[in-house]
Amino acid sequence: MAEATNTYDAIVIGAGFAGLYALHKLRGQGLSVRVFEAGDGVGGTWYWNRYPGARVDVESQEYSYSFSEELEREWTWSERYASQPELLRYLNHVADRFDLRRDIRFETRVTALHWNDREQSWSVSTDDGEAWNARFVFAATGALSVPNDPDFPGKNSFNGATYHTGRWPREGVDFTGKRVAVIGTGSSAIQSIPQIAQQAAQVFVFQRTPNYAIPARNGPLDHATREDWLAKREEKRQRQRNSLLGALFADTPDTPFSQTGENERRDVLERRWAWGGLCMYNLFPDLVIDPAANASARDFVAEKIRGIVKDPDIAEKLVPRSYPIGTKRLCVDTGYYETFNRANVRLIDLKATPLDRITPDGIRTNAENFAVDAIVFAIGFDAMTGALSRIDVRGREGQTLKNAWDAGPRTYLGLMVAGFPNLFTITGPGSPSVLSNMVVSIEQHVDWIANLLAYMAPFGLKTVEPTLDAQNGWVDHVNEVSSMTLFPQANSWYVGANVPGKPRVFMPYIGGVGAYRELCAAVAANGYMGFKLRAA
């Protein structure tokens, strides 16, 4: 490692929702902070994911910072679900409004983090060859920030253009008159396919596993809705923080499926479908626990798909069959199923006719050649651990994080890793993270850590790290709670199934945002139980 040129109290990696808030919060506590961001602007997820149709799947007002009432009052969301450009404008506004840019170094990627036991601080290397020092490091690296890159045979032989939804060109792509292949049918594909199909001459959709998509019912956010939100802001924000998923749609009904009458069940399903979006998660309190509850929701959505898609064979291919509904992230769509009624869109079922290779002209399955001008890889991310596993992280006694997480990520509360003092993982594996409204979880993590640092300072405490016992107990708890649900049945990115060779471990904490918040508060109230706090 090069000699450190600068020393900070805290280094933050990433300038998305998490990094921006961490910078603001820590600076407010008088710490010197430096943020490193690989992109040339703020935004994180919303900086990189510029594919057509990209928008948030949590309602805009809920998917925004709550830490500043003034910010909330001065910003007006234009749509129920904000589009990527609007979210990026919002995050740029936040960066300007709180004068954050002066402490962010853009186009700089952190390559190594080595713990220095003598100095009780982290040595940080960046890809410009410089070295830095910080007592604390915040990995605000995002849960879905490293694009999945499977090794499709023949990938480099293709003569046309290729795109990954998670690294979309800033200037956009004009598909007019083009034949386009889209590989993947997750959220990114489901949002972008209807838009691409309106432009392109022909779209071939290569589907490995169908997904459940619920109509967004997006539209302009009217004045009355905004005024209502602002009038009840305090109460709504509190409810969000104490809810299951960090969003108000997640106020789960009390009556289990088995005790809900036949007519009432249908009524709940129709109402949620009409309301649209992720509120389908909250049909019954036991939707992802009771197989019968789950089956009824599956049948309902299958019926809707059959009602929308005119060709019965295509409809059957679009009906998910291999996993319970909700155990892979639900997709929120605008006209996805309808798109398969267009003459220029064709669905290719990769389970029936597997992808053989990419050729100079297009894609070959074991049944057919598809000549295309462009390939869109909508194949997702190396979720939750991808970003940290690409940094050379070494903790006490040179132990690597790669080694420590060899059999899957292990953390205490999703916040810290035993043997890696003063390194915080914002919305890390083992916290509600991707199973929640990320903004709510980010604020909770950053606030909790900031309180911890404020607690340590007057006692002259310099380091914090979890005990191995506490970490083992937490990992057991995370596993135990997930095993009580239907989630482990799905080959999802929650369990790393989309990345060949990744250990199969259920990574996020499914106990709920409100319950998790209470646990974290109890840990703090008990003198940071499970953490070792040390003076130099």
Ligand code: NA7
């Ligand atoms: P997802 O949800 O991980 O979707 C990726 C899609 O790509 C999914 O349909 C995968 O099929 C498919 N895929 C991945 N690898 C391959 C290969 N090798 N061959 C064929 N198909 C493949 O990523 P998104 O970007 O759509 O969404 C990520 C999250 O962002 C989303 O959940 C929201 O939270 C926002 P599979 O299901 O693995 O069979």
